[in-house]
Amino acid sequence: xxxxxxxxxxxxxxxxxxxxxxxxxxxxSVSGTKRSNVIGDINVYRYxxxxxxxxxxxxxxxxxxxxxxxxxxxxxxxxxxxxxxDINNLCQTTLKRIIYLSTTAVYGNYNGDWxxxxxxxNPSSKRAVNRVxxxxxxxxxxxxxxxxxxxxxxxxxxxxxxxQINNLLSGNAKRVIKDGQIFNRINVADISVIVDRLIGSDSxxxxxxxxxxxxxxxxxxxEYAANLIGVSPPVEVPFDRSNMSEMAKSFYSESKKVxxxxxxxxxxxxxxxxxxxxxxxxxVDIKNLYPKAINIMQVAPAIDIGGAEQTCVxxxxxxxxxxxxxxxxxxxxxxxxxxxxTGGVHIDLPLKNKNPFSLIKNTFSLIHFIKKxxxxxxxxxxxxxxxxxxxxxxxxxxxxxxxxxxxxxENNILKRFYNSVMARGDIVIANSVFTKKIIxxxxxxxxxxxxxxxxxxxxxxxxxxxxxxxHIKNLMSNWKIDKDTSIILLPGRVTxxxxxxxxxxxxxxxxxxxxxxxxxxxTGDDKKHKSxxxxxKALIRDLKLxxxxxxTGHSNNIENMLYIADVVLSVSVKPEAFxxxxxxxxxxxxxVIATDIGPVREILSIPSQGKLIQRTGWIxxxxxxxxxxxxxxxxxxxxxxxxIMISNIAxxxxxxxxxxxxxxxxxxxxxxxxxxxx
Numbered sequence: 001x002x003x004x005x006x007x008x009x010x011x012x013x014x015x016x017x018x019x020x021x022x023x024x025x026x027x028x029s030v031s032g033t034k035r036s037n038v039i040g041d042i043n044v045y046r047y048x049x050x051x052x053x054x055x056x057x058x059x060x061x062x063x064x065x066x067x068x069x070x071x072x073x074x075x076x077x078x079x080x081x082x083x084x085x086d087i088n089n090l091c092q093t094t095l096k097r098i099i100y101l102s103t104t105a106v107y108g109n110y111n112g113d114w115x116x117x118x119x120x121x122n123p124s125s126k127r128a129v130n131r132v133x134x135x136x137x138x139x140x141x142x143x144x145x146x147x148x149x150x151x152x153x154x155x156x157x158x159x160x161x162x163x164q165i166n167n168l169l170s171g172n173a174k175r176v177i178k179d180g181q182i183f184n185r186i187n188v189a190d191i192s193v194i195v196d197r198l199i200g201s202d203s204x205x206x207x208x209x210x211x212x213x214x215x216x217x218x219x220x221x222x223e224y225a226a227n228l229i230g231v232s233p234p235v236e237v238p239f240d241r242s243n244m245s246e247m248a249k250s251f252y253s254e255s256k257k258v259x260x261x262x263x264x265x266x267x268x269x270x271x272x273x274x275x276x277x278x279x280x281x282x283x284v285d286i287k288n289l290y291p292k293a294i295n296i297m298q299v300a301p302a303i304d305i306g307g308a309e310q311t312c313v314x315x316x317x318x319x320x321x322x323x324x325x326x327x328x329x330x331x332x333x334x335x336x337x338x339x340x341x342t343g344g345v346h347i348d349l350p351l352k353n354k355n356p357f358s359l360i361k362n363t364f365s366l367i368h369f370i371k372k373x374x375x376x377x378x379x380x381x382x383x384x385x386x387x388x389x390x391x392x393x394x395x396x397x398x399x400x401x402x403x404x405x406x407x408x409x410e411n412n413i414l415k416r417f418y419n420s421v422m423a424r425g426d427i428v429i430a431n432s433v434f435t436k437k438i439i440x441x442x443x444x445x446x447x448x449x450x451x452x453x454x455x456x457x458x459x460x461x462x463x464x465x466x467x468x469x470x471h472i473k474n475l476m477s478n479w480k481i482d483k484d485t486s487i488i489l490l491p492g493r494v495t496x497x498x499x500x501x502x503x504x505x506x507x508x509x510x511x512x513x514x515x516x517x518x519x520x521x522x523t524g525d526d527k528k529h530k531s532x533x534x535x536x537k538a539l540i541r542d543l544k545l546x547x548x549x550x551x552t553g554h555s556n557n558i559e560n561m562l563y564i565a566d567v568v569l570s571v572s573v574k575p576e577a578f579x580x581x582x583x584x585x586x587x588x589x590x591x592v593i594a595t596d597i598g599p600v601r602e603i604l605s606i607p608s609q610g611k612l613i614q615r616t617g618w619i620x621x622x623x624x625x626x627x628x629x630x631x632x633x634x635x636x637x638x639x640x641x642x643x644i645m646i647s648n649i650a651x652x653x654x655x656x657x658x659x660x661x662x663x664x665x666x667x668x669x670x671x672x673x674x675x676x677x678x
Contacts, residue, residue: 004199005062005094008032009079010069011044013162014101014154014188018067021192022199031059032067049073052082060090065199069101071127072134080137091145097205098149099195100138102131104184104209106153110256112182117153117207117262125250139205148205150198152191155211155258156251158276159188160676163283164225168233169427169673171448173226175219176252178239183251184211184258185221187273187282197267206266211258214275221276228284229673230429230451230666283676284669287322296671297327297375299366299385301352304333305554307455307580308381308405311663314456315379316344318664327373329366329385345373351385362388363395370396377671381405386421399674403429403453404439406577407598416442427670431455431578432599451670454602455578456663457654462587464647467563475560479519479550486518486636489565491558491581492572494526494551499571499595500536506628508543518548518636523561525554562588567635570594573622579603582617587654589647591638592617593631605653616650 006022008015011032019030033047045053047070053059066087070078080087107115108122123129135151142149158164167173191210219236226233239252263269273279282288296319298312312328313335319326320343328339329347339346349365350358366388370378377399380386386402393400402425410416422428423443428450430436436450460466481487488507492498500522507520526533533551540549555561558581562568568585575598582603585592594600596619605616618631638646 003028004064005029006065007060007063008067014157015069017188018192018195022196049078056086060086062094063090064094064096066095066098072130074130076137077134091147095147098138098142098147099198100151102135102151102153104153104155104258106132109254112180112255114257114259116259117209124253142205150205151207152210155184155186157188158185160283164221165283165673166677168226168231168448173222173234175222175234175236176239176242177219177236178252181217181252181255182215184215185276186210186212187279190271190273194269208263209258209260211260212275215257225280228280229669230453232447284672286668286672289672289675294324295373295375296377298379299351299389300330300381301385302331302333303335303339309335313339314660314664315667316342354384359387363391366392367396376675383421390421390424399426401425401427404435405431407438407575427451429453432602434599435577453663453666454658455580456660457583457587457658458660459587459655462559462584464589472563481519484517486566487564488520488567489561490569491523493524494533495529496532497572497574499573502571503569504539505625509629519550520548521550523552523555526551562590565590568592583658586616586650589651591635591646594619595622597622614649616646616653
């Protein structure tokens with residue numbers, strides 16, 4: 001294909017995408033017009049709709065292909081009104097093809113029926129009537145000068161920078177419901193490919209419908225987009241109460257399904273995005289956003305053991321797998337080697353310091369590294385580093401995201417203000433629906449700014465099949481636990497709000513009424529709250545449970561502890577933001593008994609208390625020891641068949657909804673969506 005020179009009247013969203021695609025693919029000369037003032041680009045000219053362009057003859061010299069993407073007025077095409085002599089001259093010299101971008105609105109309403117290019121034109125809106133007039137004017141030009149003219153009737157155009165995900169993130173999305181409403185869409189990237197195919201062909205001019213394969217109601221697209229990034233779709237609004245603009249209403253006045261068979265048969269087109277699902281997935285695929293220019297920095301107090309810190313490692317690994325460089329600013333900690341193994345860059349900063357002078361100093365340190373590494377997004381996971389990150393992001397004008405990992409206490413106005421930084425992100429990620437409600441109640445944050453992304457579980461690490469059985473045998477031997485002993489496990493650091501005393505009271509009652517052998521194991525860090533540990537040991541002596549209770553301290557292999565458990569307890573007296581141990585236990589196929597607070601019901605499957613179908617655990621009212629005892633007894637009495645059933649259901653629930661992969665994918669979609677708005 002010889003070199004071509006293309007001129008585009010109307011370098012708006014679609015025209016610019018087409019021109020960029022052709023320039024990148026072939027290196028051809030592409031120039032055109034914009035309505036706004038143009039500075040510094042010799043190939044772009046300002047176009048005045050009332051006067052056109054004066055002295056455009058030089059710009060049109062040697063142009064082989066003309067693309068028109070300017071909306072007409074009541075007299076038809078604006079270019080022909082303002083620059084007809086220039087167009088006539090071009091048609092008599094070098095021009096070979098004219099491509100006019102029109103709209104499927106020229107067909108009008110077909111009450112949801114299928115149509116093709118042979119359908120009768122019945123435009124119902126003024127803008128569609130204008131399009132019909134402009135189409136004919138260009139067809140007449142082609143006939144007069146024997147030049148190929150292609151009319152592309154486009155369905156609803158979307159793509160990176162213009163889509164329902166952008167609308168959701170800006171709070172402009174609507175979910176208007178009108179019975180029978182249906183129409184097609186087309187991704188701007190597919191339009192570019194089709195224009196390219198026409199420019200490179202020797203085919204005669206023709207009329208083509210440019211639509212995807214799957215017409216659908218508009219609300220379906222909004223709901224799917226919301227699910228992709230974890231935000232709630234807008235509330236449903238009936239069409240007759242929608243208060244839309246006249247322009248918006250005109251789109252709802254027509255319903256039709258547009259066939260695209262002609263572009264497939266005549267132009268041999270295979271759409272990259274045959275439906276809105278493919279198209280929206282492309283929008284949130286960070287690999288499509290020029291990876292070399294994308295750098296993500298996470299900030300945390302220290303890269304130590306904990307849910308937020310482990311997530312830093314998992315996000316860095318996922319970014320590396322996408323070919324992107326990730327950065328983490330934090331103090332060093334026990335997870336540093338694991339983080340470095342992901343290929344991420346660790347920046348050692350004392351971000352856990354809370355005093356105002358340290359926050360300001362850290363702000364300037366972050367500004368330095370944002371400049372050094374050309375950071376696009378800074379993602380904060382804790383309050384002290386979040387304040388420095390927030391200030392640095394404002395100064396450097398990069399995107400700021402927070403993940404609300406904990407339900408922070410708010411004893412006074414100052415504490416409330418300190419906590420509020422976690423709700424100041426351009427997007428706030430909540431690790432549960434429960435957390436989302438807390439954020440909205442406390443800070444009056446609009447719902448569209450909060451994305452719910454549940455904490456993910458490493459389903460390979462927490463998988464019964466991947467456990468070293470010999471290691472388990474050694475554990476049981478060291479602790480002198482035989483195979484006939486039922487093991488009740490309470491994981492988590494030993495601190496008062498985790499409910500250890502409640503568990504001991506319940507076990508004491510079970511011991512009095514149960515002839516079977518059992519062991520209650522407290523596994524978790526017991527070094528930081530020594531006085532509380534002593535209280536627990538005194539209570540154990542009072543209840544005569546010395547033989548039934550075991551403290552193991554911190555475990556680096558919690559999956560092994562879960563493996564030996566017959567039932568796992570999560571008996572916290574305060575709500576947690578997510579409840580990671582519940583998810584990890586279920587991934588190991590273990591039944592869980594949990595306090596009915598916080599997000600527990602989001603993670604556990606709890607039918608009515610008397611049924612096992614779809615059950616993955618039991619819940620009890622906070623501090624209700626009688627109910628806890630009843631739940632433990634039911635769990636310990638499960639036969640082998642019921643244990644297997646609960647195990648399979650619990651594991652499947654995690655695989656479908658709570659994996660690390662799901663969590664990292666949704667988080668990276670947020671990154672992509674924010675960057676894609678530009």
